[in-house]
Amino acid sequence: MSSNQNIDRYKQKKEIIEELDFYKSIILKKMDTEDFNSALIKIESALTLLNDYQTDFDLEKETKIFTQLHQKLRVEFDNHRNLYIRRYNNLRKETLTEANLENFIKLLAMLKNEVDNNLIQYNLHDLRDGINSYFTYIKKLYTIISSYKVLNYNDASGKILSYIKESKDVNFPNLKVLVTIIYQKLIFLQFEIMSEIYEKLSINEISEKLSISPGKIEDLINLIVANPKSPIKKYIQYNREVIFNK
Secondary structure (H helix, E strand, O other): OOHHHHHHHHHHHHHHHHHHHHHHHHHHHHHHOOOHHHHHHHHHHHHHHHHHHOOOOOOHHHHHHHHHHHHHHHHHHHHHHHHHHHHHHHHHHOOOOOOOHHHHHHHHHHHHHHHHHOOOOOOOHHHHHHHHHHHHHHHHHHHHHOOOOOOOHHHHHHHHHHHHHHOOOOOOHHHHHHHHHHHHHHHHHHHHHHHHHOOEEEHHHHHHHHOOOHHHHHHHHHHHHOOOOOOEEEEEOOOOEEEEOO
Protein backbone atom coordinates (compact mmCIF):
# COMPACT_ATOMS: atom_id res chain seq x y z
CA MET A 1 0.00 0.00 0.00
CA SER A 2 1.38 3.41 -0.98
CA SER A 3 1.97 6.22 1.46
CA ASN A 4 -0.85 8.22 -0.19
CA GLN A 5 -3.23 5.34 0.37
CA ASN A 6 -2.11 5.12 4.00
CA ILE A 7 -2.75 8.82 4.43
CA ASP A 8 -6.21 8.49 2.85
CA ARG A 9 -7.09 5.60 5.12
CA TYR A 10 -5.83 7.50 8.14
CA LYS A 11 -7.93 10.53 7.18
CA GLN A 12 -11.00 8.37 6.59
CA LYS A 13 -10.64 6.62 9.95
CA LYS A 14 -10.08 9.98 11.64
CA GLU A 15 -13.29 11.31 10.08
CA ILE A 16 -15.22 8.24 11.22
CA ILE A 17 -13.95 8.61 14.79
CA GLU A 18 -14.80 12.33 14.76
CA GLU A 19 -18.31 11.46 13.60
CA LEU A 20 -18.59 8.85 16.35
CA ASP A 21 -17.39 11.41 18.91
CA PHE A 22 -20.08 13.76 17.67
CA TYR A 23 -22.69 11.03 18.07
CA LYS A 24 -21.40 10.29 21.57
CA SER A 25 -21.62 13.93 22.66
CA ILE A 26 -25.23 14.15 21.46
CA ILE A 27 -26.11 10.83 23.12
CA LEU A 28 -24.67 11.91 26.47
CA LYS A 29 -26.57 15.20 26.34
CA LYS A 30 -29.81 13.39 25.57
CA MET A 31 -29.16 10.96 28.42
CA ASP A 32 -28.65 13.91 30.79
CA THR A 33 -32.09 15.22 29.83
CA GLU A 34 -33.53 11.67 29.97
CA ASP A 35 -34.46 11.82 26.30
CA PHE A 36 -33.71 8.13 26.06
CA ASN A 37 -35.66 7.34 22.93
CA SER A 38 -33.75 9.94 20.87
CA ALA A 39 -30.49 8.77 22.43
CA LEU A 40 -31.24 5.18 21.40
CA ILE A 41 -31.85 6.30 17.82
CA LYS A 42 -28.45 8.06 17.78
CA ILE A 43 -26.70 5.01 19.24
CA GLU A 44 -28.24 2.78 16.60
CA SER A 45 -26.94 5.18 13.93
CA ALA A 46 -23.46 5.03 15.47
CA LEU A 47 -23.55 1.22 15.62
CA THR A 48 -24.63 1.11 11.98
CA LEU A 49 -21.68 3.31 11.05
CA LEU A 50 -19.32 1.06 13.00
CA ASN A 51 -20.76 -2.02 11.35
CA ASP A 52 -20.23 -0.50 7.89
CA TYR A 53 -16.50 0.01 8.50
CA GLN A 54 -15.66 -2.83 10.88
CA THR A 55 -13.85 -4.80 8.16
CA ASP A 56 -11.95 -1.76 6.86
CA PHE A 57 -10.58 -0.34 10.12
CA ASP A 58 -9.72 -1.38 13.64
CA LEU A 59 -12.71 0.09 15.49
CA GLU A 60 -12.90 -2.48 18.27
CA LYS A 61 -12.44 0.13 21.01
CA GLU A 62 -15.16 2.38 19.63
CA THR A 63 -17.50 -0.56 19.05
CA LYS A 64 -17.07 -1.64 22.68
CA ILE A 65 -17.80 1.90 23.93
CA PHE A 66 -21.02 2.25 21.95
CA THR A 67 -22.15 -1.30 22.69
CA GLN A 68 -21.78 -0.72 26.43
CA LEU A 69 -23.46 2.66 26.10
CA HIS A 70 -26.33 1.03 24.22
CA GLN A 71 -26.78 -1.60 26.92
CA LYS A 72 -26.75 1.00 29.68
CA LEU A 73 -29.19 3.23 27.84
CA ARG A 74 -31.51 0.32 27.05
CA VAL A 75 -31.70 -0.52 30.76
CA GLU A 76 -32.43 3.12 31.69
CA PHE A 77 -35.03 3.41 28.93
CA ASP A 78 -36.79 0.19 29.91
CA ASN A 79 -36.76 1.12 33.61
CA HIS A 80 -38.45 4.46 32.96
CA ARG A 81 -40.91 3.00 30.46
CA ASN A 82 -41.78 0.14 32.81
CA LEU A 83 -42.70 2.61 35.56
CA TYR A 84 -45.65 3.75 33.46
CA ILE A 85 -46.53 0.23 32.36
CA ARG A 86 -46.58 -1.01 35.97
CA ARG A 87 -48.86 1.84 37.03
CA TYR A 88 -51.20 1.01 34.16
CA ASN A 89 -51.22 -2.70 35.01
CA ASN A 90 -51.83 -1.95 38.70
CA LEU A 91 -54.82 0.21 37.78
CA ARG A 92 -56.26 -2.65 35.74
CA LYS A 93 -56.07 -4.81 38.88
CA GLU A 94 -57.88 -2.29 41.09
CA THR A 95 -61.17 -3.49 42.52
CA LEU A 96 -63.87 -1.25 41.07
CA THR A 97 -67.27 -0.37 42.46
CA GLU A 98 -69.93 2.07 41.38
CA ALA A 99 -68.84 4.29 44.29
CA ASN A 100 -65.10 4.44 43.53
CA LEU A 101 -65.25 4.56 39.72
CA GLU A 102 -65.02 8.36 39.62
CA ASN A 103 -61.82 8.39 41.70
CA PHE A 104 -60.42 5.62 39.52
CA ILE A 105 -61.08 7.73 36.42
CA LYS A 106 -59.09 10.59 38.00
CA LEU A 107 -56.11 8.29 38.61
CA LEU A 108 -56.26 7.00 35.04
CA ALA A 109 -56.50 10.57 33.73
CA MET A 110 -53.39 11.53 35.72
CA LEU A 111 -51.49 8.61 34.20
CA LYS A 112 -52.71 9.52 30.72
CA ASN A 113 -51.47 13.09 31.17
CA GLU A 114 -48.01 11.87 32.18
CA VAL A 115 -47.92 9.37 29.31
CA ASP A 116 -48.90 12.09 26.82
CA ASN A 117 -46.16 14.37 28.18
CA ASN A 118 -43.52 11.65 27.83
CA LEU A 119 -44.94 9.94 24.76
CA ILE A 120 -41.90 10.24 22.49
CA GLN A 121 -39.30 10.27 25.24
CA TYR A 122 -40.13 6.74 26.38
CA ASN A 123 -41.94 5.50 23.25
CA LEU A 124 -45.28 5.13 25.06
CA HIS A 125 -47.55 5.09 22.03
CA ASP A 126 -48.84 1.59 22.75
CA LEU A 127 -49.59 2.53 26.34
CA ARG A 128 -51.42 5.69 25.24
CA ASP A 129 -53.58 3.61 22.88
CA GLY A 130 -54.37 1.19 25.70
CA ILE A 131 -55.40 4.02 28.04
CA ASN A 132 -57.56 5.64 25.36
CA SER A 133 -59.31 2.31 24.80
CA TYR A 134 -59.75 1.96 28.58
CA PHE A 135 -61.49 5.34 28.71
CA THR A 136 -63.78 4.31 25.85
CA TYR A 137 -64.99 1.24 27.76
CA ILE A 138 -65.26 3.16 31.05
CA LYS A 139 -67.43 5.78 29.36
CA LYS A 140 -69.76 3.07 28.04
CA LEU A 141 -69.88 1.41 31.46
CA TYR A 142 -70.59 4.76 33.10
CA THR A 143 -73.65 5.12 30.84
CA ILE A 144 -74.89 1.73 32.08
CA ILE A 145 -74.31 2.64 35.73
CA SER A 146 -76.21 5.89 35.40
CA SER A 147 -79.22 4.24 33.80
CA TYR A 148 -79.64 0.56 34.70
CA LYS A 149 -81.85 1.30 37.73
CA VAL A 150 -84.25 3.50 35.78
CA LEU A 151 -84.44 1.69 32.44
CA ASN A 152 -86.90 -1.11 31.90
CA TYR A 153 -85.37 -4.54 32.41
CA ASN A 154 -85.10 -5.49 28.72
CA ASP A 155 -83.32 -2.26 27.79
CA ALA A 156 -80.98 -2.39 30.78
CA SER A 157 -80.07 -6.06 30.36
CA GLY A 158 -79.62 -5.53 26.61
CA LYS A 159 -77.11 -2.74 27.22
CA ILE A 160 -75.21 -4.79 29.80
CA LEU A 161 -75.06 -7.98 27.74
CA SER A 162 -74.00 -5.99 24.67
CA TYR A 163 -71.19 -4.42 26.73
CA ILE A 164 -70.06 -7.81 28.01
CA LYS A 165 -69.93 -9.17 24.46
CA GLU A 166 -68.13 -6.10 23.12
CA SER A 167 -65.50 -6.13 25.89
CA LYS A 168 -64.83 -9.85 25.61
CA ASP A 169 -61.56 -9.45 23.72
CA VAL A 170 -60.10 -6.48 25.64
CA ASN A 171 -57.91 -6.88 28.70
CA PHE A 172 -59.67 -4.74 31.29
CA PRO A 173 -60.45 -7.34 33.98
CA ASN A 174 -61.76 -4.93 36.62
CA LEU A 175 -64.33 -3.50 34.18
CA LYS A 176 -65.53 -7.00 33.36
CA VAL A 177 -65.92 -7.81 37.06
CA LEU A 178 -67.81 -4.58 37.72
CA VAL A 179 -70.24 -5.01 34.81
CA THR A 180 -70.90 -8.59 36.00
CA ILE A 181 -71.72 -7.26 39.47
CA ILE A 182 -74.02 -4.63 37.94
CA TYR A 183 -75.79 -7.34 35.95
CA GLN A 184 -76.27 -9.36 39.15
CA LYS A 185 -77.69 -6.23 40.84
CA LEU A 186 -80.11 -5.78 37.95
CA ILE A 187 -81.28 -9.39 38.31
CA PHE A 188 -81.57 -8.94 42.08
CA LEU A 189 -83.82 -5.92 41.52
CA GLN A 190 -86.06 -8.00 39.25
CA PHE A 191 -86.40 -10.69 41.92
CA GLU A 192 -87.32 -7.99 44.46
CA ILE A 193 -90.04 -6.74 42.10
CA MET A 194 -91.31 -10.30 41.57
CA SER A 195 -91.42 -10.86 45.33
CA GLU A 196 -93.73 -7.85 45.69
CA ILE A 197 -96.15 -9.29 43.14
CA TYR A 198 -95.95 -13.08 43.49
CA GLU A 199 -95.80 -15.58 46.31
CA LYS A 200 -94.09 -18.16 44.12
CA LEU A 201 -92.97 -18.71 40.54
CA SER A 202 -91.55 -21.65 38.65
CA ILE A 203 -88.07 -21.55 37.15
CA ASN A 204 -89.63 -21.59 33.68
CA GLU A 205 -91.84 -18.60 34.49
CA ILE A 206 -88.86 -16.63 35.83
CA SER A 207 -86.81 -17.70 32.83
CA GLU A 208 -89.46 -16.30 30.50
CA LYS A 209 -89.72 -13.00 32.41
CA LEU A 210 -85.96 -12.43 32.44
CA SER A 211 -85.16 -13.98 29.03
CA ILE A 212 -82.52 -16.17 30.68
CA SER A 213 -82.21 -19.94 30.29
CA PRO A 214 -83.58 -22.04 33.21
CA GLY A 215 -80.11 -23.46 33.92
CA LYS A 216 -78.61 -20.00 34.39
CA ILE A 217 -81.63 -18.94 36.48
CA GLU A 218 -80.77 -21.67 38.99
CA ASP A 219 -77.18 -20.39 39.22
CA LEU A 220 -78.47 -16.85 39.84
CA ILE A 221 -80.90 -18.09 42.49
CA ASN A 222 -78.02 -19.63 44.43
CA LEU A 223 -76.26 -16.26 44.41
CA ILE A 224 -79.39 -14.38 45.48
CA VAL A 225 -80.27 -16.80 48.30
CA ALA A 226 -76.80 -16.21 49.77
CA ASN A 227 -77.58 -12.49 50.12
CA PRO A 228 -78.84 -11.56 53.63
CA LYS A 229 -81.47 -9.30 52.00
CA SER A 230 -82.60 -11.97 49.56
CA PRO A 231 -86.19 -11.65 48.34
CA ILE A 232 -86.24 -15.44 47.94
CA LYS A 233 -87.48 -17.42 50.93
CA LYS A 234 -86.48 -20.78 49.49
CA TYR A 235 -85.99 -22.68 46.29
CA ILE A 236 -87.70 -26.05 46.03
CA GLN A 237 -85.55 -28.13 43.70
CA TYR A 238 -87.84 -31.11 43.13
CA ASN A 239 -90.51 -29.00 41.43
CA ARG A 240 -88.14 -26.15 40.52
CA GLU A 241 -90.21 -23.51 42.26
CA VAL A 242 -89.14 -20.28 43.96
CA ILE A 243 -90.95 -19.16 47.13
CA PHE A 244 -90.63 -15.43 47.77
CA ASN A 245 -90.35 -13.56 51.06
CA LYS A 246 -93.36 -11.46 51.90
